[in-house]
Amino acid sequence: ALVTSAESSATSYDAIIVGAGVAGNVVAERLAASGAKTLLLERGPASTAKSGGKHFMTGWTYDDIKNAYERVESLNPGTTTPSGNGERYDYEPGAFGLFSSLLGSEGWSHVDAIEQPNEKHLAYSYPPQNVAAGEGIRAGPPHVYFSLALENENFSHQLNANVTRVIRNGGLVSGVEVENEDGSYSTIGLNEGGKVILTAGVFGTSRLLFNSGIGPIDQIETVANGTTGITVPARKDWIELPVGERIKDHPIVTLLVDTNSSDFTFFNNSALYLDTPNATNVDLYNNEASGVIAQSQQRILAWTSTTGSDNITRHIQLTIAGQQDAQLSVKVYLTHGLTSTGRIAVESNGTLSWAQEPWYNTEGDISAAVNFIDEFRGYLEKSDTLQLVPEQRNQSSRDLVLGGYGTGLHFAGSAVIGEDNDGRSVVDLDTKVWGTQNLFVADASFHADVPTGNIQAQVAIMAEHAATKIIGCKV
Numbered sequence: 001a002l003v004t005s006a007e008s009s010a011t012s013y014d015a016i017i018v019g020a021g022v023a024g025n026v027v028a029e030r031l032a033a034s035g036a037k038t039l040l041l042e043r044g045p046a047s048t049a050k051s052g053g054k055h056f057m058t059g060w061t062y063d064d065i066k067n068a069y070e071r072v073e074s075l076n077p078g079t080t081t082p083s084g085n086g087e088r089y090d091y092e093p094g095a096f097g098l099f100s101s102l103l104g105s106e107g108w109s110h111v112d113a114i115e116q117p118n119e120k121h122l123a124y125s126y127p128p129q130n131v132a133a134g135e136g137i138r139a140g141p142p143h144v145y146f147s148l149a150l151e152n153e154n155f156s157h158q159l160n161a162n163v164t165r166v167i168r169n170g171g172l173v174s175g176v177e178v179e180n181e182d183g184s185y186s187t188i189g190l191n192e193g194g195k196v197i198l199t200a201g202v203f204g205t206s207r208l209l210f211n212s213g214i215g216p217i218d219q220i221e222t223v224a225n226g227t228t229g230i231t232v233p234a235r236k237d238w239i240e241l242p243v244g245e246r247i248k249d250h251p252i253v254t255l256l257v258d259t260n261s262s263d264f265t266f267f268n269n270s271a272l273y274l275d276t277p278n279a280t281n282v283d284l285y286n287n288e289a290s291g292v293i294a295q296s297q298q299r300i301l302a303w304t305s306t307t308g309s310d311n312i313t314r315h316i317q318l319t320i321a322g323q324q325d326a327q328l329s330v331k332v333y334l335t336h337g338l339t340s341t342g343r344i345a346v347e348s349n350g351t352l353s354w355a356q357e358p359w360y361n362t363e364g365d366i367s368a369a370v371n372f373i374d375e376f377r378g379y380l381e382k383s384d385t386l387q388l389v390p391e392q393r394n395q396s397s398r399d400l401v402l403g404g405y406g407t408g409l410h411f412a413g414s415a416v417i418g419e420d421n422d423g424r425s426v427v428d429l430d431t432k433v434w435g436t437q438n439l440f441v442a443d444a445s446f447h448a449d450v451p452t453g454n455i456q457a458q459v460a461i462m463a464e465h466a467a468t469k470i471i472g473c474k475v
């Protein structure tokens with residue numbers, strides 16, 4: 001049920017979940033289903049129509065998270081044939097045709113990324129993407145888990161509710177403070193034995209922890225002396241933890257490849273937003289959840305691995321899409337194995353900035369990407385049809401990497417999980433913030449690493465497993 005600020009502040013809850021993104025929806029659905037009176041708070045407005053590693057650590061091995069994986073897969077499966085009628089559109093001759101023959105001639109294998117998830121070296125696939133089980137539409141947890149949670153009478157949610165801080169007495173959290181849309185503030189209380197779970201994303205969760213007197217001392221001091229008006233706990237109650245540190249992301253270098261031929265015509269996804277989108281495509285999607293609109297804009301994904309100057313293996317993901325007629329964009333992501341990390345700092349007005357950016361700040365990462373791009377350029381040199389655009393052809397691979405990378409928007413870390421409160425982690429193996437009794441972090445913030453591919457499925461699976469751990473914790 002959708003509640004107002006007047007209703008939520010007059011009620012108390014067993015679980016308050018802050019942030020209705022990928023993780024927040026998973027955790028809220030699970031907590032409500034466990035019988036907890038649950039409130040999901042989101043600072044934004046309504047958004048949807050319904051508004052690796054084998055060994056990680058105790059409780060988080062692959063076998064431990066298998067149930068979580070299976071639940072996410074059953075509700076929000078992946079597919080390489082997202083069009084409801086099972087057809088594939090605009091792949092051949094197109095970008096898939098051109099690139100599969102380029103990679104195939106260099107010994108790469110055609111795999112199905114859903115059926116063969118461990119094939120991540122010299123492998124390419126039709127793009128995998130999440131769909132809502134039984135609905136035939138592309139969707140993630142904010143659609144599928146939210147729909148399920150809505151059916152549960154324990155579940156409420158409130159929109160335009162910007163949580164400013166957690167209210168705590170020592171290690172015991174009693175509720176949250178919320179800034180409402182009209183600028184008013186309210187507090188929402190927890191029932192005895194209740195829990196607050198932060199799922200506000202890597203940056204939002206960090207800010208909430210700083211505001212609640214949890215983090216590096218200098219960050220808490222900045223908030224306490226700043227201009228946001230946040231009521232920070234007394235200094236004796238500050239909990240010193242490395243919040244905002246160990247942030248990772250997939251940096252992307254975009255290579256532009258001329259197809260040098262008339263066999264590639266660009267399908268423009270943005271035409272959907274124009275006044276006259278192709279009526280056949282629109283009807284196919286509306287009536288049968290089929291056609292080119294049911295697909296993502298990429299036409300082929302590929303993975304391999306490479307080593308840097310430090311001999312550490314890094315994984316590479318390529319996503320290939322049309323850029324314009326006779327030109328493709330090849331996004332080169334540096335993924336699992338990368339060693340660069342970043343750190344954020346809060347400013348006195350409450351905004352966050354990078355104290356250290358998380359991309360390409362180790363020579364190992366730079367050299368690994370350069371090695372791959374050198375190899376890839378070698379493929380293009382042998383090709384009759386594909387070549388880098390002239391302005392990129394004239395640059396060294398190192399310049400292409402260092403002058404051209406951007407964020408992958410796949411952030412992980414900032415409140416990293418750990419076995420011991422040793423100054424390197426923020427949450428314990430139950431995802432509970434060290435030094436607190438009932439404050440948890442269940443979003444991408446607690447991840448210690450980035451995956452070999454896009455991150456959303458991992459965020460959902462880890463949130464599923466976190467929910468099991470949180471439900472099992474007695475306050």
Ligand SMILES: Cc1cc2nc3c(=O)[nH]c(=O)nc-3n(C[C@H](O)[C@H](O)[C@H](O)COP(=O)(O)OP(=O)(O)OC[C@H]3O[C@@H](n4cnc5c(N)ncnc54)[C@H](O)[C@@H]3O)c2cc1C
Pocket residue numbers: 018019020021022023024041042043044161162163164199200201202204205208409410411443444445454455456457459
């Ligand atoms: C443009 C873009 C494209 C992406 N594309 C892909 C993709 O194709 N595939 C993929 O796998 N991943 C993709 N990602 C990454 C993916 O979206 C994130 O990894 C994922 O959403 C992280 O989940 P989360 O639950 O940690 O945080 P989020 O999903 O970011 O959720 C956090 C939520 O908390 C809310 N919030 C924040 N602060 C507060 C507060 N103080 N009070 C109340 N609410 C708050 C936010 O509004 C947000 O709704 C993309 C990201 C971006 C930005």
